[in-house]
Amino acid sequence: AQSVAQPEDQVNVAEGNPLTVKCTYSVSGNPYLFWYVQYPNRGLQFLLKYITGDNLVKGSYGFEAEFNKSQTSFHLKKPSALVSDSALYFCAVRDRTGGYNKLIFGAGTRLAVHP
Amino acid sequence: GAVVSQHPSRVICKSGTSVKIECRSLDFQATTMFWYRQFPKKSLMLMATSNEGSKATYEQGVEKDKFLINHASLTLSTLTVTSAHPEDSSFYICSPAKANTEAFFGQGTRLTVV
Numbered sequence: 001a002q003s004v005a006q007p008e009d010q011v012n013v014a015e016g017n018p019l020t021v022k023c024t025y026s027v028s029g030n031p032y033l034f035w036y037v038q039y040p041n042r043g044l045q046f047l048l049k050y051i052t053g054d055n056l057v058k059g060s061y062g063f064e065a066e067f068n069k070s071q072t073s074f075h076l077k078k079p080s081a082l083v084s085d086s087a088l089y090f091c092a093v094r095d096r097t098g099g100y101n102k103l104i105f106g107a108g109t110r111l112a113v114h115p
Numbered sequence: 116g117a118v119v120s121q122h123p124s125r126v127i128c129k130s131g132t133s134v135k136i137e138c139r140s141l142d143f144q145a146t147t148m149f150w151y152r153q154f155p156k157k158s159l160m161l162m163a164t165s166n167e168g169s170k171a172t173y174e175q176g177v178e179k180d181k182f183l184i185n186h187a188s189l190t191l192s193t194l195t196v197t198s199a200h201p202e203d204s205s206f207y208i209c210s211p212a213k214a215n216t217e218a219f220f221g222q223g224t225r226l227t228v229v
Contacts, residue, residue, distance in 0.1 A: 034218070036220075041125070041206070041223065042222055042223060043119075043121070043208050043220035043221050043222045043223045044159075044208070044218075044220040045220075046217045046218070046219070049217050090158065090159070092218075101147070101149065101210065101212035101213065101216075101217075101218040102149060102161070102164065102212070103149075103161075103210075105158045105159045106158060107157070107158045108156075108157070108158050110156075
């Protein structure tokens, strides 16, 4: 079965410090991986994706993620956190049984950036 | 990108009434629409997949008679919560499928049943 795990319910970081939000996956074959961000009472906004190619993927708002096949991980990173980055972050993998765009989401990680 | 409009953003209804949520893909035609439900502080759970002109496919445990999905056109899908009860209170999000790109989502609908 395909799955995505986000082991941390919440990540706290001081503004200006680097941040990492962890994600590991379990799929058969090559994964299509995504990161989305959700602000309160809003839908999900796309941050970045890994389909193929370079393992380091750069996305919106200064975020990046590194695909690590041996560790089956796709951690989200940002060199310098902003208070405005505080939100709920979801890692997702494409569900191969459901055609394109059908996603399986991790549980979500709440990022809190403190001034 | 893609422009997705979901309406209403917030609705409060009385127990026993029905609520309709609309999802429109404004700049592309979506033959497939995914409907998700999100419980407080929880992840998104896929409820059903609708296909234009045919019956929706519901995930295990989702009552198809309670959550009616209509996908009558390539730009509009609706989710109707029938005979709503407080336990149906949740955040509902649509996602029209667009080929060869990442998924896009509506703004979500916060349903509160009192």
